[in-house]
Amino acid sequence: DTGVSQNPRHKITKRGQNVTFRCDPISEHNRLYWYRQTLGQGPEFLTYFQNEAQLEKSRLLSDRFSAERPKGSFSTLEIQRTEQGDSAMYLCASSRQGILRETQYFGPGTRLLVL
Amino acid sequence: GQQLNQSPQSMFIQEGEDVSMNCTSSSIFNTWLWYKQDPGEGPVLLIALYKAGELTSNGRLTAQFGITRKDSFLNISASIPSDVGIYFCAGQRSGNTPLVFGKGTRLSVIA
Numbered sequence: 001d002t003g004v005s006q007n008p009r010h011k012i013t014k015r016g017q018n019v020t021f022r023c024d025p026i027s028e029h030n031r032l033y034w035y036r037q038t039l040g041q042g043p044e045f046l047t048y049f050q051n052e053a054q055l056e057k058s059r060l061l062s063d064r065f066s067a068e069r070p071k072g073s074f075s076t077l078e079i080q081r082t083e084q085g086d087s088a089m090y091l092c093a094s095s096r097q098g099i100l101r102e103t104q105y106f107g108p109g110t111r112l113l114v115l
Numbered sequence: 116g117q118q119l120n121q122s123p124q125s126m127f128i129q130e131g132e133d134v135s136m137n138c139t140s141s142s143i144f145n146t147w148l149w150y151k152q153d154p155g156e157g158p159v160l161l162i163a164l165y166k167a168g169e170l171t172s173n174g175r176l177t178a179q180f181g182i183t184r185k186d187s188f189l190n191i192s193a194s195i196p197s198d199v200g201i202y203f204c205a206g207q208r209s210g211n212t213p214l215v216f217g218k219g220t221r222l223s224v225i226a
Contacts, residue, residue, distance in 0.1 A: 004157075033213060042118055042203050042216025043158065050211070058213075091157050093214075101165050102210040103148070106157035 004107035025094030037089040121217030137188040144206030147187040
């Protein structure tokens with residue numbers, strides 16, 4: 001078990017460009033969550049998947065953001081037409097549904113800087 | 116978005132001292148979690164609490180789930196330099212719901 005992995009770890013882009021991040025959850029974890037964390041704040045929920053189904057999206061997830069989990073394993077988060085306000089740490093977490101005490105485990109995050 | 120009220124915001128302590136931090140909410144949570152985050156890394160789970168009144172330890176760390184289900188605290192005994200970091204509390208309403216985080220307590224340990 002290698003834990004939750006995220007790629008890339010860092011991304012610098014120019015305003016207006018599209019970026020895509022990848023998250024590989026812990027194997028056998030069927031739930032996958034995306035959070036965003038800005039400086040001095042705790043992580044804030046963006047969206048979550050159970051298997052390949054996207055079950056909830058927060059109001060933070062504007063229409064420039066899209067997330068997928070096509071085969072119920074890894075997930076991608078795409079931001080189109082990036083803005084400077086999108087600069088943040090994007091965190092992925094996974095958990096296993098059905099066990100008595102379900103807990104979310106986080107990846108190392110992808111830090112995005114939009115110039 | 117909603118965030119929990121976490122205090123203190125930061126603390127500077129001498130190595131060997133005990134530390135206490137807490138987290139409160141205006142609404143009920145059925146699970147409370149404490150995470151530690153180092154710079155440039157994701158949060159690492161320290162302790163999970165699933166029952167009101169529960170007191171759980173993990174080495175030098177002890178956390179309690181408040182009886183009202185609206186608060187939790189974390190104690191660190193005999194602090195060491197590697198305890199430096201940001202500690203976050205998180206509440207969860209049920210197993211498949213997102214976590215709601217506090218703003219964190221930044222801990223600095225002076226050797």
